[in-house]
Amino acid sequence: MNKIAAGFAGKNIKCLSDFDVKHLTSFKVGGKVSGLIMVNDVAELMFAAAFLRKNKKQFAIVGKWTNMLVNDKGVKKYFISLKGDFEKARVKEGGGFYAGAGITVYNLLRFAVGNRLGGIEYMAGIPGTLGGALYMNAGAKKKAIGDVVDFVYVLNKKNEVRKIDAKKCHFGYRQSVFIGKTDIILGAELSLKEVNVVESLAQIQQNLKERAEKQPLNFPNAGSIFRNGEKYTAGILIEKAGLKGLKVGGAKVSEKHANFIVNEGNATYLDIKTLIGKVKKEIKKKNKITLIEEIIYVE
């Protein structure tokens, strides 16, 4: 047992040292990280974060690994996964709705609809956690999770809990104040509205159907690789450039949706990164546009 795992012994905190995360990532690409730590509540998270900082270990929070390309040569970093309390949502007394950062978007929708609440049906099919969605303001159909946020609760670098008003989160297109910062998102108060359950479920089903029709969901992927620009849609540029089907090793630009790269079975980190580089180079040459990655490199 290494020093970090030993530091959590006797607590409810689980630490898997030198853990291979390949099977956890939606790309099915990755290698060993220093450790995967699972915490169940704010007190455990505070302890784990303070302990890692005291021991000068780099760490990040992870949701469902659906927006990441993880280096398969290994990553010298600990990842904290928010379980237990963080996976719960509740309708607050007197109204209001709170959900923990570890809840999946799928379970958030289920819980909301179960309580006749909705307004976030457009999030259906986004396969991550609420924390991951808030981090980069995930969304679809020109809407995003930030549209319904009242407050976000975070644990800051000093291990203090802070409540941040939505206005100060600076939510924009795949943009928020949390990107590249050390704040750990604990959960959020969302303003959901009362809905007709049948209509809400029908909308969710329709959104899932559209995704299944348009996206290559039968192969491992990480959703859209590139952000759209104000004047362009990345997928259309890539398709028009004739890059659908372009391959490097086991990685391929999807024939079904040009902004998706699929892992055909044995793609490596380098295959995908090289393919992304080739697409960027080609679009720069043809359209004089520098595509910007939506996915996050973990290296």
Ligand SMILES: Cc1cc2nc3c(=O)[nH]c(=O)nc-3n(C[C@H](O)[C@H](O)[C@H](O)COP(=O)(O)OP(=O)(O)OC[C@H]3O[C@@H](n4cnc5c(N)ncnc54)[C@H](O)[C@@H]3O)c2cc1C
């Ligand atoms: C098939 C498919 C379809 C997709 N469709 C969409 C879509 O329509 N729209 C869209 O926006 N995205 C889409 N995505 C991308 C991805 O699902 C979203 O970005 C999602 O919100 C990421 O959530 P996650 O929990 O997997 O985050 P992860 O990939 O685990 O993490 C992403 C980033 O968020 C940070 N993070 C996660 N949780 C926290 C936290 N609690 N506190 C602080 N930082 C945190 C991580 O450190 C990391 O930097 C899709 C992906 C796939 C595979």
